Amino acid sequence: MRSFLRQLAPACIALIVLTVLTGVIYPLAVTAVAQVTFHDKANGSIVTVNGKAVGSALIGQQFAAEQYFHPRPSAAGVGYDGSRSSGSNLGPTNPALLQVVAERVASYRAENGLADTQMVPVDAVTASASGLDPHISIANARLQAQRVATARGLTLEIVLAAIGRHIDDRPLGILGDPGVNVLELNISLAKAG
Amino acid sequence: MSATGLLQMLLLVALLGVSMGPMGRYMAKVYGSEADGKAPGDRLFLKVEGAIYRLLRVDPKREQRWNVYAMAMLAFSLVSVLFLYALIRLQGSLPLNPTGRVGTTPWGAFNASVSFVTNTNWQWFSGEQAISHLTQMLGFTVQNFVSAAVGMAVAVALVRGIVRRGQKTLGNFWVDLVRTITRILLPMSFVVAIILVSQGAIQNLHGYTSVKPLDQTVAVTGTDANGAATSTPVTDQLLPGGPVASQSAIKQLGTNGGGFYNANSAHPYESPNGWTNLLENYLLLLIPISMTVTFGVLAGSKRQGHVLLAVMATFWLLFSLGAVFAEQSGNPRLNAIGVDQSSSATQTGGNMEGKDIRFGPSTCGLFAASTTGTSTGAVDCMHDSLTPAGGGFTMVHMMLGEVSPGGVGVGLAGMLINALMAVFIAGLMVGRTPEYLGKKIQAAEMKLVVLYIVAMPLALLAFAAATVVLRTAVASLQTADAHGLSEVLYNFASAANNNGSAFAFANTSSPWYTITMGIAMLVGRFFLIIPVLALGGSLVRKQKVPVTSGTFPTDTALFSGLLFGVIVIIAGLTFFPALALGPIVEHLSL
Known part of the structure; x- marks a missing residue:
């Protein structure tokens, strides 16, 4: 002692x-x-449109209107709440997970005018880790392209080309995984009309 | 697993392979491997350290016996817990609190202060919702440094005990603590923090930045008190601030793992892209594996270090491949409801619940295996949503006792303890007194080895068993089935192994969980560290016995195999029954 x-x-x-x-x-x-x-970057990679801060290039945000690409489901607060990052933490066999995924599959198909047999990309119906995922998969973006093109009066080709320009690829071709930055894609389409 | 996932893994292994030699040799010099005691950067560091020793009134040349070394370590840990407890309780009245966080409950503060001091970094709270910037800096960032340094100091003290002959002292705790921080952790963290910022990790002292999202038609629907439908428009988004990069750097390097934000290394402001993810994964493995080189240098035989490294790397590789494969295979229950989990050029596929797009199943599996094998606990995907097999791999990886490659310092110590167990078993087989590096391993040492090996499973299983019979504790789990049991096992495995990652659906903020997990963390830290130091103290007195034809060599592949087997058998016998009712039965039910 x-x-x-x-x-x-x-x-x-x-x-x-x-x-x-x-x-x-x-x-x-x-x-x-x-x-x-x-x-x-140290202050959050804030994105501005016409001089007004609309979000961060790194943080996802919610989109509901049909002329926008929609992000993944989010468990951060009411969705994409930057003060409450979180995943759902639902386990793989939890009935609540299976039910909510089935509902999201149905609404994704309805929203995008897809057939009942169309398989839905997994990222479109599952909640991300951070709840602030800025990306969607390329497959998910392409399935939304027709809806966005129709709502904006653009051709499908223009919208698909815009998707191609906003893919964040893997650094070195192998690090992490690729995705489409939803906010940046939507900003570029809003500018295009 | 995908080709890109495999290449990413190979690149990680290559980077570690290239850097572990120089890193390990540098650390050996810091811990006094050179005959004249010199180390790189002495001209700068000795001045700073000299000033610190004078403030502490410590004579750096005066070494300590194991019990004094242990008392110094315990005294330092005690004042750390008390200071951190006070800081968390009082943060509401202290400055640098732009988000207006208030003090937590007493049991919550007990849990959090123990958690960060024991290098666990278990967080029952959400960082951005519970902790002020001041507590993050003065409390958590500081403990990230010092708790890592304590672990490394203890490992080095044990190695000195094994290597020295007929002496009494193991080094000076204060010197080992200070030199670890000034020469290893602090300079590296500074560089890493700047790299993280260059990729988009934030570093400021702000509270929230409010922005107007592009789509102003977003609304949240719900029901009011009378059951009528409501619709609340969401016209603003709050973007968080904080000194994040500086904490993320040491959180990985020191195998701490406590995220600045709830989402930890899955948060875009902590780890924005594939580069930062690779860097963070690399950092949490770097010091633990380099310690095997340090050990080889200090022991005067590189091969002795290689043997330990081989066992660590084999475990890590197996668990990484297992986790990656399990996650990439996806959740079979989702296929039936129209979800496409296949891997293609346009999506990574696999189990994406609880994963961000930029860190898909392969990327997450690799990180999950590394974080559970190193007692880090940082996550780039949410472990509660892993597949049963993926979650099972990460859980078992902790239950091995954090030796693959384990936390900074404590991983090497744990592996050396298992090595003593292995030579003991080999000795029993041939009826000879076992030896390790020329030191006879006798009853006194084996008692300490057994104490070390029993403490963690005891804390884990006793508390887990008590939890599943408590109705209130079970009520906070997500389901009262195999997955619920997995949550209990995982979380107590995390606490007792000082890991800190979580199956986070379970609400662990209640008094029961915060207090029992706090105790499990204390057992998992000090009931392991003190036997390690006592062992060093016992071994350091012994003379070396000469190598004869009857000596069992510990620098061969045969010994690696034996060591591997011993670890598997101890963990298997201890945990298989519980695992069978948790992740194994959940997997079979798919």
């Missing part, structure tokens, strides 16, 4: 010193360098 008490003084001082070093100097130094060298 005496040897424990004798270590308490260095323990307290060590915690104070290391807190200053790793809890104050370190994060503030990183902040300073980041704010100077990568100002926009």
